[in-house]
């Protein structure tokens with residue numbers, strides 16, 4: 001038996017930080033998933049054990065814990081692995097790495113406690129603002145401060161990886177940037193660019209407003225700044241998944257990455273195009289001219305390209321693996337893939353669901369057809385396929401490979417892992433297809449009780465009861481899947497015994513390597529400058545006209561705190577408003 | 581090159597994770613199955629788009645696209 005060469009053997013100090021980071025991520029997933037079940041049962045009226053006012057606290061926590069905490073903690077953990085592994089050197093100073101992790105944790109705690117205040121009377125805070133925190137919803141200042149700290153933590157994490165790369169470059173002046181590092185750095189570049197938007201929105205407007213320093217904000221301005229960051233953040237969730245599909249899936253399939261140059265082009269396209277598209281989330285916002293929306297739509301359609309390139313490259317790499325494993329025929333090679341491996345199967349199923357999400361995304365992206373689905377449950381169905389599966393299921397699946405690397409222990413029960421990833425796929429098929437269909441007949445998202453008096457939804461096919469049943473069943477299967485995952489991870493970590501059979505810490509080789517890519521591809525300064533120019537083109541006029549029309553600090557609008565007991569006269573009035 | 585890149589069956593670091601039976605290099609490999617799968621995906625997309633036409637335009641009244649006058653804001 002050769003000496004074991006897992007990540008923990010090569011980088012024991014880094015492995016410790018990454019373990020802590022991944023556990024923070026898994027904890028967020030477990031809590032967030034549980035809240036998802038509460039929502040699924042509540043909305044469909046299968047089981048309601050919380051008051052409907054508290055629904056929005058739960059929904060805020062679900063959104064924030066899953067799309068900010070779970071995903072981004074996983075990202076910083078996996079990028080730390082990617083940079084150190086592919087550069088073959090540790091981080092410069094491990095205390096700095098612990099430092100940014102601590103800042104992210106403090107941010108998370110502040111955000112978490114302020115949201116929790118919405119349901120716990122002892123905590124004099126509340127932040128029922130949903131994860132988009134649109135004004136005039138107002139949160140306790142701790143929520144905004146926590147959010148900013150979390151983002152600052154990610155900025156420092158990026159700096160950590162950049163300086164590890166700079167140090168490597170000094171020692172290896174003539175080498176191409178290894179692919180995983182290239183992916184981490186390009187991702188961070190568009191993250192820096194885009195998170196400036198949310199930083200301005202919070203630091204210049206929302207935080208001073210919630211502290212009472214300024215009286216009001218311009219809701220359209222803070223919303224636009226949010227989406228300036230809010231679309232790139234969806235790629236921030238996806239990029240670690242893409243990295244895993246490019247660098248791990250080919251290897252797990254028994255093959256090589258089809259093309260390293262193509263993978264680099266894809267990440268460059270994301271760097272350039274992720275940010276100047278955010279207005280596609282605001283197709284229905286009055287106050288932004290149709291022309292700007294049209295530009296956002298055009299950029300968005302271009303952004304389909306790198307995802308389609310990815311579909312091709314990744315599937316071609318899997319096919320290469322299958323054929324090396326003896327697979328034959330036009331499609332029967334699919335049978336030669338290692339379907340018993342939860343890491344492989346989970347990632348492959350995640351990719352398949354992403355292809356389905358690609359379709360609903362194209363519908364969302366169309367300026368006119370978006371009117372049909374805007375703010376409906378269709379959208380929720382869509383992003384449970386993308387971030388909720390393409391990213392989330394990939395992360396869970398990859399953990400079956402990573403946790404042994406980070407702990408030196410075998411997975412407690414790999415068959416259970418296989419059951420877990422398949423269960424996620426089945427649960428999401430139920431929940432997401434039902435949500436899409438519900439959206440088509442106009443069922444709204446973010447609604448505790450979408451049951452109305454004197455009005456019935458009219459599905460073209462099926463019934464509302466059947467759709468509700470699918471959502472509730474899907475939600476139950478998904479939550480069960482989360483629990484199976486976390487059980488497996490806990491038992492692996494505390495119960496499992498150290499093993500010598502852990503595979504080497506390697507990532508996929510390439511059929512066509514970086515030497516086939518023009519050197520200009522690695523010119524990060526060039527691509528960043530182009531990204532900045534595109535952002536200026538896409539955003540300067542819309543922002544100017546928003547400020548011109550509504551003022552920098554907006555017309556005086558009173559903050560609205562949804563959790564405060566509703567004013568009875570207001571309720572009466574709004575009921576009268578909808579009565580015929 | 582980075583030492584962490586997997587070498588494959590004849591490389592220095594065989595991994596015990598896969599059951600390779602042969603080595604296919606760049607020129608021997610033709611991703612025909614991938615082309616077929618991509619083609620199928622494309623056909624599904626087209627079919628779904630046609631389906632959306634029925635949902636959008638026949639299921640509901642027209643929203644943005646209407647007669648010319650409403651588009652240019654004259655009616």
Ligand code: HEM
Pocket residue numbers: 032033034036037039040043059060062063066067070071130131132380384387388389392444445446447448474475476478479482
């Ligand atoms: C156990 C698995 C899950 C279940 C049962 C679940 C269920 C739900 C339900 C029913 C809603 C709709 C609430 C409404 O519109 O009123 C929702 C919203 C949402 N979910 Fe999930 N979900 C799960 C996992 C995830 C994952 C893994 C992610 C992302 C990584 C995610 C992200 C979101 C987001 C961002 C929202 C929207 C929040 C908002 O509107 O503010 N969910 N979820």
Ligand SMILES: [Cu+2]
Pocket residue numbers: 230231234278280281
């Ligand atoms: Cu978007």
